Amino acid sequence: MSTVDIVSASPGTDATRHERLKDTWGDPPGIRGWFTTVNHKRIGTRYIITAFIFFLLGGILAVLMRLQLARPENHFLNPDQYNQIFTMHGTTMMFLFAVPMMFEALSVYVIPLMVGARNIAFPRLNAFSYYIYVFGGIMLWVAFVYNTGPDVGWFAYVPLSGPAYTPGKRADFWAQMITFTELSALAVAVEISVTIMKLRAPGMSLNRMPMFCWSEFVTALMVIFAMPAVMLSSTMLLMDRLVATHFFNPAEGGDALLYQHLFWFFGHPEVYIIFIPGTGIVSTIIAAFSRRKIFGYLGLVLSTVATGFIGFGVWVHHMFATGLPQLSDNFFTAASLMIVIPTGVQFFCWIATLWSGKLHFELPMWWIGGFFFVFLIGGLTGLMLAAVPLDWQVHDTYFVVAHFHYVLLGGAVFPLFGAIYYWFPKVTGRMLGETLGKWHFWLFFVGFNLTFFPMHILGMRGMPRRIYTYPVEMHWGTVNALETLGASLMGLAVLAFLANVVKSYRSGVMAGANPWLAGTLEWGTSSPPPNYNFLDLPTAGGREPLWENAPDQPVVTGVREDIRAVLVTKPMDAEPDHLTLSPSPTIWPFLAALAVTALFIGSIFTPWAIVWGSVPIAVTLIGWFWPTKKESENKKGMEKWEKK
Amino acid sequence: MRASKYLRWGCFAAVAMLSACGGRQNQQTMLHPVGPMSGRIESLWWFIFVIAVAVFVIVWIFLAGAAAKRKVQEQLPPDVYPDPSYEQKLLRRVMVATGITVIVLFAILGHSVITSKYMNSLQSKNPVSIQVYGHQWWWEVQYPNPDVSQWVTTANEIHVPVGVPVVLQTGSRDVIHSFWAPNIHGKRDLIPGQSSALWFQVDKEGTYRGQCAEFCGHQHAHMAFYIVAETPEKFQAWLEQQKKPAPEPSNDVLKHGKEVLEKGTCVMCHTVRGTNAGSRLGPDLTHVGSRLSIAAGTLPNNAGSLGGWISDPQAIKPGVRMPPNPMSSEDLQALVAYLQSLK
Numbered sequence: 001m002s003t004v005d006i007v008s009a010s011p012g013t014d015a016t017r018h019e020r021l022k023d024t025w026g027d028p029p030g031i032r033g034w035f036t037t038v039n040h041k042r043i044g045t046r047y048i049i050t051a052f053i054f055f056l057l058g059g060i061l062a063v064l065m066r067l068q069l070a071r072p073e074n075h076f077l078n079p080d081q082y083n084q085i086f087t088m089h090g091t092t093m094m095f096l097f098a099v100p101m102m103f104e105a106l107s108v109y110v111i112p113l114m115v116g117a118r119n120i121a122f123p124r125l126n127a128f129s130y131y132i133y134v135f136g137g138i139m140l141w142v143a144f145v146y147n148t149g150p151d152v153g154w155f156a157y158v159p160l161s162g163p164a165y166t167p168g169k170r171a172d173f174w175a176q177m178i179t180f181t182e183l184s185a186l187a188v189a190v191e192i193s194v195t196i197m198k199l200r201a202p203g204m205s206l207n208r209m210p211m212f213c214w215s216e217f218v219t220a221l222m223v224i225f226a227m228p229a230v231m232l233s234s235t236m237l238l239m240d241r242l243v244a245t246h247f248f249n250p251a252e253g254g255d256a257l258l259y260q261h262l263f264w265f266f267g268h269p270e271v272y273i274i275f276i277p278g279t280g281i282v283s284t285i286i287a288a289f290s291r292r293k294i295f296g297y298l299g300l301v302l303s304t305v306a307t308g309f310i311g312f313g314v315w316v317h318h319m320f321a322t323g324l325p326q327l328s329d330n331f332f333t334a335a336s337l338m339i340v341i342p343t344g345v346q347f348f349c350w351i352a353t354l355w356s357g358k359l360h361f362e363l364p365m366w367w368i369g370g371f372f373f374v375f376l377i378g379g380l381t382g383l384m385l386a387a388v389p390l391d392w393q394v395h396d397t398y399f400v401v402a403h404f405h406y407v408l409l410g411g412a413v414f415p416l417f418g419a420i421y422y423w424f425p426k427v428t429g430r431m432l433g434e435t436l437g438k439w440h441f442w443l444f445f446v447g448f449n450l451t452f453f454p455m456h457i458l459g460m461r462g463m464p465r466r467i468y469t470y471p472v473e474m475h476w477g478t479v480n481a482l483e484t485l486g487a488s489l490m491g492l493a494v495l496a497f498l499a500n501v502v503k504s505y506r507s508g509v510m511a512g513a514n515p516w517l518a519g520t521l522e523w524g525t526s527s528p529p530p531n532y533n534f535l536d537l538p539t540a541g542g543r544e545p546l547w548e549n550a551p552d553q554p555v556v557t558g559v560r561e562d563i564r565a566v567l568v569t570k571p572m573d574a575e576p577d578h579l580t581l582s583p584s585p586t587i588w589p590f591l592a593a594l595a596v597t598a599l600f601i602g603s604i605f606t607p608w609a610i611v612w613g614s615v616p617i618a619v620t621l622i623g624w625f626w627p628t629k630k631e632s633e634n635k636k637g638m639e640k641w642e643k644k
Numbered sequence: 645m646r647a648s649k650y651l652r653w654g655c656f657a658a659v660a661m662l663s664a665c666g667g668r669q670n671q672q673t674m675l676h677p678v679g680p681m682s683g684r685i686e687s688l689w690w691f692i693f694v695i696a697v698a699v700f701v702i703v704w705i706f707l708a709g710a711a712a713k714r715k716v717q718e719q720l721p722p723d724v725y726p727d728p729s730y731e732q733k734l735l736r737r738v739m740v741a742t743g744i745t746v747i748v749l750f751a752i753l754g755h756s757v758i759t760s761k762y763m764n765s766l767q768s769k770n771p772v773s774i775q776v777y778g779h780q781w782w783w784e785v786q787y788p789n790p791d792v793s794q795w796v797t798t799a800n801e802i803h804v805p806v807g808v809p810v811v812l813q814t815g816s817r818d819v820i821h822s823f824w825a826p827n828i829h830g831k832r833d834l835i836p837g838q839s840s841a842l843w844f845q846v847d848k849e850g851t852y853r854g855q856c857a858e859f860c861g862h863q864h865a866h867m868a869f870y871i872v873a874e875t876p877e878k879f880q881a882w883l884e885q886q887k888k889p890a891p892e893p894s895n896d897v898l899k900h901g902k903e904v905l906e907k908g909t910c911v912m913c914h915t916v917r918g919t920n921a922g923s924r925l926g927p928d929l930t931h932v933g934s935r936l937s938i939a940a941g942t943l944p945n946n947a948g949s950l951g952g953w954i955s956d957p958q959a960i961k962p963g964v965r966m967p968p969n970p971m972s973s974e975d976l977q978a979l980v981a982y983l984q985s986l987k
Contacts, residue, residue, distance in 0.1 A: 348737075348738040356726065372703070
């Protein structure tokens with residue numbers, strides 16, 4: 001076996017090394033370990049499960065809406081309930097499911113394994129960001145259950161969401177929750193970009209990085225630039241409501257359109273924050289099941305980066321109906337059409353890969369097929385929306401509802417289910433069942449198209465979105481009833497999926513380390529991976545290290561195993577640079593998250609909460625960064641050892 | 645290639661379905677245009693639709709071909725170093741496809757820009773000028789006149805002459821609404837603190853429904869209006885009639901109805917020109933009897949629905965700004981009769 005020596009080798013057989021590494025990287029036992037863990041896989045699994053629970057909750061709300069709309073003049077829900085439900089559906093799906101699932105959950109679990117690292121960068125921040133995400137979600141849902149759910153739509157346009165037209169605390173909960181979950185996304189964006197830049201396996205230069213890493217990296221950068229815009233708009237909204245700042249009140253010199261610019265400057269990149277990880281999944285699965293290297297790697301990377309950039313230049317296409325000047329409308333039409341070019345390049349590269357590969361059709365590939373069908377339709381209706389005059393007709397109608405469900409479910413949920421079938425064996429050590437898997441796919445695919453395709457037609461026939469009922473004489477009833485049937489099929493599909501997960505987790509076929517014979521590094525360790533990820537730190541000799549070097553994968557040896565040593569490499573070429581210490585488990589991120597939550601909840605009621613709430617946060621942060629005796633000893637020990 | 649055949653049939657079916665939807669007379673649909681604005685938008689729609697169907701079919705022919713090429717079921721070793729000359733060939737094809745994409749995008753951009761230029765070019769020296777303001781949850785419509793006493797204010801119903809350019813000056817009195825009559829023109833947001841102008845023309849007589857398209861709170865669902873397009877003569881006659889104050893009651897029941905209006909809570913929100921009701925919080929009722937609907941398109945305008953609406957609007961449109969008005973059935977009947985007489 002070829003090796004790359006970093007420092008002098010640690011002695012011992014594989015079995016003793018395994019025990020030693022397990023002790024070093026393990027969590028304290030029991031309930032203490034539960035709250036103190038900083039292991040990226042444990043936190044990643046929590047993210048996945050939590051985000052999926054929010055997906056189920058959002059789905060239940062969707063079914064309630066479909067029941068209300070199944071026939072004209074229905075009295076199943078009153079307008080107040082309906083308005084809260086569609087706002088919670090949108091907010092939950094966008095902020096509590098899509099972004100946390102596609103970005104935070106998948107990247108926190110997969111990226112450190114894929115780049116061959118022992119843990120994520122800034123593991124304590126990682127624990128903290130999970131806790132604030134889940135507390136924020138709980139805060140919003142508890143408010144909803146107590147009839148204080150937001151009711152002004154997921155984009156909460158002012159002045160409707162302002163103090164004059166939405167008194168009470170409903171919009172405040174929404175505004176604070178948005179700031180809250182985006183705080184969590186920002187923290188993960190920092191962790192992921194540093195993990196990708198500094199913790200890659202030796203040899204994994206930028207042009208050998210797997211496509212999934214590229215897509216999550218571009219997503220992380222987008223999060224860093226986009227999220228502050230929405231945190232700003234929601235904070236300004238809260239200030240308008242809480243301390244009467246009148247940012248958005250035209251009667252006092254404020255501007256209602258300012259809010260829309262700020263919101264969509266985040267809101268459009270948000271679509272790509274959800275979709276770009278999906279493209280990474282598609283590339284990964286297509287390469288693995290075509291059994292060839294992805295075709296047009298450079299084109300795919302540049303397209304991903306270009307999509308990330310252009311995604312920031314198209315926000316005005318959400319505002320074509322606001323009566324902006326014609327020149328700006330045409331400019332943003334051109335920009336919106338331009339984004340088709342990188343997406344087209346990606347499609348062509350994927351087709352070329354499939355065309356020239358030895359396609360092996362397993363469950364994850366079914367979902368990629370579904371992605372091609374659904375997302376393509378969503379993209380093509382996107383062309384229609386980009387044309388200003390056509391947008392004037394279909395904007396804010398069911399046509400748009402159909403369009404963005406095709407884009408978001410096609411671009412994110414279909415690849416996500418593919419990713420779950422693909423990585424489930426890695427996470428649990430067992431395969432997901434074949435029969436239930438096919439039921440899941442076909443029910444979901446048919447149900448999805450039955451629910452959303454007719455919405456295009458409804459929109460063109462004049463049905464605006466966000467209406468809780470409609471008169472009989474509009475003749476929208478039959479189509480709506482059909483859609484409700486489709487929604488129930490989707491519900492059944494998700495139940496089949498849950499049954500499959502429970503059954504396979506208990507008694508599925510054992511997977512082994514690399515059931516799909518895939519080429520990326522996460523398949524180079526056992527399934528599920530041990531808490532230290534890799535017995536020997538892997539290296540990368542190409543884009544698919546496990547294929548290029550099969551059967552002998554070169555490894556790094558000699559990294560100290562009795563302390564949490566992490567190998568740091570250089571950003572461009574991933575040459576080994578130095579060793580550093582990864583933080584140990586601690587309760588402080590949990591306590592800090594509690595303190596931050598208390599401040600945020602308090603700030604809904606009084607601005608003074610910001611002042612007094614900062615005291616416990618300061619205390620918990622001091623605790624967080626205060627080195628324990630063991631940590632300082634380790635640090636000294638490592639310095640000595642490195643000198644040797 | 646069986647899959648692509650089915651897809652083709654699917655697309656034909658979709659086209660047939662869409663065209664069928666346009667057929668129903670006076671429905672609220674963009675596929676049944678009655679003026680040059682919506683007509684141009686419709687032709688842009690068909691242009692992009694045909695392109696979209698073509699792209700979908702072509703992409704799926706290639707995907708189906710790739711799937712059909714799979715020759716083997718068993719796991720093969722991965723292809724780590726593909727044949728470079730074949731890769732070159734693939735690369736050329738991808739580049740050609742990208743080039744075609746760019747050309748198609750330019751075609752769409754050009755068509756879109758020309759259409760939106762046209763939409764902004766319909767202007768004339770003597771348009772009919774109408775002001776429309778959105779309220780939670782009804783529409784205020786005004787026909788301005790240099791002589792202030794000749795201003796016409798009505799609600800939820802816009803009369804326009806056929807074949808004459810109309811300029812609509814829009815605004816909002818509270819939150820953001822969106823004016824949308826799909827048979828006539830695309831939508832325009834009504835934003836508080838901003839005004840904007842919308843030009844259109846209706847070429848076909850008829851009554852066209854429109855609806856608020858931007859979520860504006862509780863009763864967004866019940867915020868419709870009608871555009872009544874009639875011959876210029878009929879339109880002028882209607883306008884002259886609207887300029888007059890409310891007719892005096894002609895019998896005792898109507899007189900009593902007027903008393904109920906003037907002494908009750910109605911005057912706190914509504915105007916009836918020629919009576920002491922002069923508040924502008926709610927719709928102007930001077931000629932309410934001549935309108936097609938009440939409560940912004942929620943109910944047809946007849947005695948039954950008017951009576952039900954007045955006594956308990958919250959039961960019909962929960963959250964609406966109008967409070968319940970408990971009154972004796974004699975008072976209610978007189979009030980309804982009086983309002984219906986206001987033609």
